[in-house]
Amino acid sequence: MSVSEPFEAFGDIETIAERLLDPDAAIRRLAVIELAETASPEALPHLIDAADDENAEVRLQVAIALAEFDGAGAAGGLAKLVVDGDPSVTQAAADGLAELKHQEAGGSLLPLLDHASAFVRAAAFRGLKGLRRQDSLGPALIALRDADATVRVQALGTVAYLKLDSTIPSLIAATRDEDAEVRAAAVNALTFTAQPAAAEAVAAALGDANWQVRAAAAESLGRIGHGSAADALCKALSDQYWQVQQKSLGALGKLKANMALPRIVTLLESDMPTLRKEAAAALGEIGDSSAREALAAHADDPDPDVRKTVRWALTRLI
Template identity: 45%
Template sequence: MRLVATERCTDNPEILDLLPRLEADDAGVRRIALIELADLEDPDALPWLTDALLVDGADDVRAEAARLLEAWEEPEVVQALCAALADGAEAVRLAAAQSLSELKSPEAGQWILPWTTHADAFVRASALRALRELRLDDAAELALRALEDQDAAVRREAVAVLGWLKYAPALPALAKLAEHEPDTEVRRAAIGALGLARDLAVLPALVGALRDPAWQVREEAATTLGKVGHAQAGPALVAALGDGFWQVRLRAARSLGRLRHAQALDALADLLGHAIANLRKEAALALGELGQASALQALQAAEADSDPEVRKAVRIALAQLRGAA
């Protein structure tokens, strides 16, 4: 079915000039006409764009309409984009999901909320993704329930919503995901979201995640422990400096610096001789944050490091130590 533009009303002569092409038999002609219509940036054009999204018979035209509606946040546009999440064509669904994710007005979120319980997992995940940055309080309980969704993508987007909202009541459920979730990306997201509050109760889940089989999860745990900022995490982070993946070591070093964990000094000093420059740089910065004069000798020996970024980090660390002294 093609768009029937004559059923819409407008006095804009530029829109009226486009009507014959908007009704053309050729889908390519209709698609180009839609682009020109959107370029007018006239609210009068919205009925044609939303109709094209919902009823045009060509997948390419519907997908183009979904992309062109990205900049509009009117209720009828948001509702049309939500409906397009269940379109039979993948290109249309993806374009609609992307346009919804660009929304900035929390008011638009009210039209998206009902779609978080749709029968289709892609629709549920896309609706949650669209709600993420809107920080709509009404989304918190829906996202919390979605943590038990059968689809991993839905659970991952639900975690993101709760993280953006900094929804503290979700911490026990997020800690449970961090420990028992089978999907690596969901575990990683849940661990990152545990940093939304400086709650001592999340430490067991985060420390346990430093032993996760996936290095990406261990890396996230090392990062989040620094954000949560409890000194009790120090020994586990020192142990993580010996992780088999340098990315985990780097994040552990950064977090130990933030925690100013004095017992990390020797392990951090050892990293100044590591083959990876980024890790040497992070170790130097962490030693500076520890503020211990006993790190001076190791840092002075690293002043001649072959990497300029490492030498810069060493200078910063030495300045911190001398300032503290």
């Protein structure tokens, strides 16, 4: 809930709420704004009632207002609005659901997981993710087979936030999903564990046909921190996309992969300042003194960010 001045500063809530019955939609919308500004729980029932307003602009304002509250009441109002017929209202309600923090809010979201609309199902999983409710796990695992890729992505987030070793096989299977966005979400979801099987699956994604998946895999391997991925990451430094090379450099630095030093040093000669900077940073993270000469040769790099990173890296060498 928003922190605000005492609601008395905004006027009596019941007086403001009376304007929700005004024939003029603009006045009703302003009343919604004023009720939200009170930040008082007493305003919440009036806002929920206003979710049934005939005017889409008013309902949109209600969705925005309810996002400033929390708990089961606000969730119920947002759940009603996420199935609204107006796209702007449903999007605002979906965004509001993602901000919920209290576990009680999940009671209004769980029924939406069976809704006919993929947008609604995805919004419900998006809201449930941060709540970390155990009763969302079963539906989320089932939804990993949903026909809609967006639903599968959001279900993956719900599963990953629970951080349960028992879900690792399902997350690994999702790294082979037909949709690239789902595969990228799956490799990101596996970062909560250092189990060898998870690291192996994410390392395999470095060979994915989609470069965004490969980049996500490289970054995730750095977060997983399993040294077995060093060889695959070293090979990924030759990827045709610089974004994959950049993420691979970052991961190799986190893994302190000495075996990658020769290949990392060659990227200090890249035409791209971003890669030269990342290569210098990786060498600094690894901290091997054998890279001193190569780093010192770039102390006068034409790019100021590269020079700064080189200076930092030199101080890290043992």
